[in-house]
Amino acid sequence: xxxxxxxxxxxxxxxxxxxxxxxxxxxxxxxxxxxxxxxxxxxxxxxxxxxxxxxxxxxxxxxxxxxxxxxxxxxxxxxxxxxxxxxxxxxxxxxxxxxxxxxxxxxxxxxxxxxxxxxxxxxxxxxxxxxxxxxxxxxxxxxxxxxxxxxxxxxxxxxxxxxxxxxxxxxxxxxxxxxxxxxxxxxxxxxxxxxxxxxxxxxxxxxxxxxxxxxxxxxxxxxxxxxxxxxxxxxxxxxxxxxxxxxxxxxxxxxxxxxxxxxxxxxxxxxxxxxxxxxxxxxxxxxxxxxxxxxxxxxxxxxxxxxxxxxxxxxxxxxxxxxxxxxxxxxxxxxxxxxxxxxxxxxxxxxxxxxxxxxxxxxxxxxxxxxxxxxxxxxxxxxxxxxxxxxxxxxxxxxx
Numbered sequence: 401x402x403x404x405x406x407x408x409x410x411x412x413x414x415x416x417x418x419x420x421x422x423x424x425x426x427x428x429x430x431x432x433x434x435x436x437x438x439x440x441x442x443x444x445x446x447x448x449x450x451x452x453x454x455x456x457x458x459x460x461x462x463x464x465x466x467x468x469x470x471x472x473x474x475x476x477x478x479x480x481x482x483x484x485x486x487x488x489x490x491x492x493x494x495x496x497x498x499x500x501x502x503x504x505x506x507x508x509x510x511x512x513x514x515x516x517x518x519x520x521x522x523x524x525x526x527x528x529x530x531x532x533x534x535x536x537x538x539x540x541x542x543x544x545x546x547x548x549x550x551x552x553x554x555x556x557x558x559x560x561x562x563x564x565x566x567x568x569x570x571x572x573x574x575x576x577x578x579x580x581x582x583x584x585x586x587x588x589x590x591x592x593x594x595x596x597x598x599x600x601x602x603x604x605x606x607x608x609x610x611x612x613x614x615x616x617x618x619x620x621x622x623x624x625x626x627x628x629x630x631x632x633x634x635x636x637x638x639x640x641x642x643x644x645x646x647x648x649x650x651x652x653x654x655x656x657x658x659x660x661x662x663x664x665x666x667x668x669x670x671x672x673x674x675x676x677x678x679x680x681x682x683x684x685x686x687x688x689x690x691x692x693x694x695x696x697x698x699x700x701x702x703x704x705x706x707x708x709x710x711x712x713x714x715x716x717x718x719x720x721x722x723x724x725x726x727x728x729x730x731x732x733x734x735x736x737x738x739x740x741x742x743x744x745x746x747x748x749x750x751x752x753x754x755x756x757x758x759x760x761x762x763x764x765x766x767x768x769x770x771x772x773x774x775x776x777x778x779x780x781x782x783x784x785x786x787x788x789x790x791x792x793x794x795x796x797x798x799x800x
């Protein structure tokens with residue numbers, strides 16, 4: 401993988417290696433992260449298949465193909481409900497013994513004392529059904545998955561999270577090597593390439609589109625997108641009616657959405673990382689075009705908050721920290737221009753306040769974003785294809 405010091409088994413790292421499939425005649429390609437505990441997806445000639453899809457495919461394989469009976473299925477709250485579709489369908493078909501101990505109640509994440517239900521539209525029971533899952537739903541983090549395995553004292557058909565970690569049976573921790581072995585076994589059982597397996601899967605269980613965005617954002621807008629949506633839940637997002645809005649202040653906000661015709665159901669979840677200046681945006685829909693519209697609406701809202709936040713920087717050190725904490729990858733050209741216009745306006749205001757020439761502030765910020773930048777921050781920007789110092793220089797000083 402390129403940039404091995406930042407290697408992740410995810411789309412942007414695996415796709416550039418696709419030529420290797422043809423070169424050696426491989427059926428598929430898979431990768432672990434550097435410590436081998438995560439397996440983020442697989443690549444074949446049809447493209448990349450993420451772990452959300454793989455968990456659903458493996459769940460189907462071990463129950464129907466390996467006849468694993470009396471095994472629970474566990475996922476984190478950010479993982480696609482595609483795996484729930486498998487458990488729901490197989491349970492209704494009969495012939496498979498799949499324990500579903502939490503299906504009859506609203507999922508445990510909603511029942512957490514810190515969770516706030518902010519909006520429920522229409523028939524309450526209808527909406528609550530979207531918060532009842534045949535899988536056991538846990539908080540993000542493998543320790544919560546392990547705790548659920550211990551609580552129910554049953555082997556797991558599959559237990560995992562969309563970030564790449566999963567396990568089976570009674571293994572208490574995620575293991576990327578086991579993951580790749582399970583994927584290879586599934587492909588061998590089907591005797592088809594992964595892309596064909598997924599197409600057959602959707603014919604049986606229904607189509608489910610999903611996407612996760614990791615967006616670097618300063619702490620204020622990172623939390624404000626969550627708190628403001630919880631304070632004032634919208635009636636609709638990207639033309640989709642909001643059936644459910646809820647979450648935990650400073651941590652996450654989630655929506656269940658339905659198109660006005662009642663045909664497409666979608667989910668939007670925005671989380672604030674507890675360890676990094678990152679918003680993770682998870683989108684899922686039964687309609688790909690709807691997913692794209694929701695994706696853009698979430699990006700527009702976050703980018704607006706990031707741009708507004710520039711105007712509150714206390715000094716040039718604070719401002720440079722905010723610029724360094726902002727990911728440019730998901731900003732279109734018009735947003736980037738507005739962002740750096742706001743940066744320039746704030747530097748001009750700081751210069752006037754401190755009785756200095758504006759260019760002196762420009763140069764100090766440039767120094768902090770180039771020679772003075774933290775290595776890990778710089779690696780983060782380079783990994784996403786952005787040279788933040790060069791971007792700043794070109795936008796502010798107007799030179800190539």
